[in-house]
Amino acid sequence: MDLYFSPMACSMATRIAAYEAGADIRFLKVDTKARPKRVEDGTEFLTVNAMGQVPVLRADDGELIVENAVILQYVADRFPAAGLIPAEGAERRKVQSWLSFVSSELHTGAFIPLLSKTAPEGAKAFARELLAERLAYLDAHLQGREFLQGKFSVADAYLFVMLTWARYLSIDFSPYPALSAYRDRLQTRPSVARAFDEEFTLFKAAA
Numbered sequence: 420m421d422l423y424f425s426p427m428a429c430s431m432a433t434r435i436a437a438y439e440a441g442a443d444i445r446f447l448k449v450d451t452k453a454r455p456k457r458v459e460d461g462t463e464f465l466t467v468n469a470m471g472q473v474p475v476l477r478a479d480d481g482e483l484i485v486e487n488a489v490i491l492q493y494v495a496d497r498f499p500a501a502g503l504i505p506a507e508g509a510e511r512r513k514v515q516s517w518l519s520f521v522s523s524e525l526h527t528g529a530f531i532p533l534l535s536k537t538a539p540e541g542a543k544a545f546a547r548e549l550l551a552e553r554l555a556y557l558d559a560h561l562q563g564r565e566f567l568q569g570k571f572s573v574a575d576a577y578l579f580v581m582l583t584w585a586r587y588l589s590i591d592f593s594p595y596p597a598l599s600a601y602r603d604r605l606q607t608r609p610s611v612a613r614a615f616d617e618e619f620t621l622f623k624a625a626a
């Protein structure tokens with residue numbers, strides 16, 4: 420498998436899942452700020468994903484898979500022994516709901532405008548309000564729970580990346596003690612710590 424990624428981007432969730440699973444995976448860094456966008460091997464990235472976004476996962480049979488929520492489920496299903504998503508039924512749907520929540524309510528709905536260099540201040544203010552509501556919702560859910568749903572899943576990997584972005588944006592976590600403790604716990608998980616350290620090093624080098 421090949422993962423097209425950018426350091427500290429949402430693609431880090433798949434790196435975490437791959438480390439959890441012990442997957443044999445190659446990482447291809449994409450410069451999404453370059454014009455045209457380039458993969459480190461020189462490939463023009465738009466030929467890999469016409470949307471120009473990471474992550475993209477190339478499966479061993481050559482299939483190109485896009486969208487975090489789908490890639491994460493693919494990795495989880497490809498390595499069932501890692502237990503990164505329940506195989507079927509209501510428990511699987513709960514993890515799928517969390518993947519969808521993280522993708523739409525946090526990633527696209529709140530963080531894209533907050534991280535954008537071109538979004539107007541009104542859009543950012545609105546996104547900050549939405550984010551506060553959603554972090555409060557997560558905080559309430561995580562009270563008395565170690566993970567989003569039972570055991571560590573690909574949804575936790577994806578949520579962790581959003582929480583690193585919240586830290587980068589200096590979002591005050593004091594109103595969210597359960598979420599804050601969850602973030603600290605995940606940070607010490609070996610797969611997460613390894614992925615974070617590797618990507619943060621690459622991120623700093625590029626800055």
Ligand SMILES: N[C@@H](CCC(=O)N[C@@H](CS)C(=O)NCC(=O)O)C(=O)O
Nearest residue numbers: 428429451471472473474486487488
């Ligand atoms: N809906 C997509 C969003 C992916 C996305 O937002 N990727 C960002 C990095 S976190 C990206 O590649 N941005 C570069 C760009 O849009 O030019 C998914 O879930 O995979």
